[in-house]
Amino acid sequence: MASSDALPPTRRFILAWLLVCGVTLSAVVIFNAAMDPYLVIGTPRIDGLNARKPAADQYQHMMKAHEVLRSHPRTVILGSSRVAIGLEATNPAWPPRYRPVYNLAMSAADPYTSYRYLQHVLARNPLELVVLCLDFEFFLTNQLSQRPPETQFIRLSVTDEGGANPAYRREQFNDTVAALLSLDALGNSVKVLAANRSVRSSNTLSGDWEFSLYQHPQDSIGFYPMWLLDDVLAVTRFHGVHEKLAPMQSVRDILELCAKRGTRVIVIINPYHADMLEVLDYAGHWETFEKWKRRVLHLAMEYSAEPNRPVDLWDMNTYSPYTTESIYEGSRGLQWFINCGHYTRSLGDRMVRQIFSPEIEIVGQRLTPQNLEAHLAEIRTAQRDYRNQHRSDVERMLTIYREFAREQ
Template sequence: MSINNQLSSTYSQASSSQKSEKSVLNKRRYRRYNWLFLMSALLPVVAVGIFNIIVDPYDVFNTPNLLGINHSKPRKDNSDRLFKTTDIIRIKPVTVLMGSSRTKRAIDPNYPALKHQPAYNLALTKGNFYELRRYLEHAIANQKELDLVVIGLDLFMFNSLMGTRESFSEQRLEKKYIILADLLNITFSLDALFASQETVIDSNKNPTNNIFDGENGFIPYLNVDPKKTKSRFEKIMNNYYVGYKRGYQSSNQLLDEFKKIVSK
């Protein structure tokens, strides 16, 4: 082999080695960039999830209520179809109280006359009998020894013009765990983040002695102004005798749902 050929071969090998090293360096650089990109994208999401779990604005994870941080949960009251599902899974009550918001705000599950404990207030705001029947089945699925069911009746619960609430979900019922859709929503959604923010702000503003966290599903009115009792009563009567007269239609289907509840 001539000297020129040897030099050419040596140069070619050196050039190939340099290209190989450069390729390895580029791969490492791209890999590092990809990791940085993934971390920058995932860290905020993970941080939001951890924040929502700690604050627990819907009281689903049963995390400790810290005074001044998350002891007041303003979004909880209107999320009863969510948090009561998980409460039933966790508490497994042998006594349940069912009905509308009047039952939810009126009957304390810890009342001494309710001998069969644990008891739980499973009443739902504007719940109809189809929803109540499904939540009763959810309670039975999680507690085969369910012993006592107390039902508060409201006229509107038989009204066919009032459908189920948007927050009602068949998928979460008769389960022994939080379904994935709910878990993702209450952990990573912007709505949950805003609810957590509202919880922290409200907890910081509200005095701790005026807070009731809705233990066992019972959420009474607090700090009721006696001067407004008459106006509140008149408003309720107006809803019944004026509002329902204009928009009320008795439902045989909902009556059948009530019969199913009684027969269980």
């Protein structure tokens, strides 16, 4: 057999090049697998090395499709970014019988997205409890209420009709290859390593989302400008739109799916800061908002009428000391809200504690057919009180709304 010295120079070069490529590729795969930037591989998380995953925030649909099944949860939380940020799956207030909890909420997730990911979980994993959190603007004719294309759900284990997804294994393989071999994964693995050397980096644990994408700009340009920007964005959600009933079918589908499995459901109407409630009223949606709450309650009661179909509905969207905190009370941020649409974990903690420990201070109200109308009347009264007691905040929001409406 010829020695390597006897090989032609060109052939030696090619072999050396292939060896370098093989070693480099192997190193990349091992590094990406160790860092696991998208939480696709399931590599154990080690503090100071790979525990914090800043890139996972931007790949939630992929990451959560994989991680939720590995977590084997007994409870999942469904909803939008409000819920991914505000309700902690790791909160000790969750009763032991419902743990572990996984936060399956995602940015801009409409009720249909929640339904599709719930199908994915229940096809592989039984659940004791589903916490479904609803946002009124997803039931209006704006971009938030547009059903995502089915291509967004190609990596889920089931189709929209509930049958096995024939592309599931292929997409699992594609995600694994992307997590191990892509240049994007390599760049994000480097970010993981750097983030774990920093005291300020975002993290994703049990699906909970640290809102670093908002916090960093707020630190740069200030609390007030960022809050005012979100006030303007709130106006865009409610101005010139009308009610859309189609998303309610997705809520019904979720309740129907849970009823078939004997899974308890808690429905939460997410809290808005008073700024957003004011805009909602200025845009002429208050009556529609109340009718929507009545529809949600009617649906919850319909699925509570039979055994093994318990559905509780909690309205956290009221004028209260939590939602009426003035932006003029603190120059570096509020205790209960990050912006007018996203509540803090401090408020989310109180919401969970009230649901499971009724003796604590009231955040919202559990709705029943007997107390609904009185509850809605109390909110209208609280709205009048707020406008009398927070004139500066009310005038600010009214000015923002009028300026936006005039430019349209």
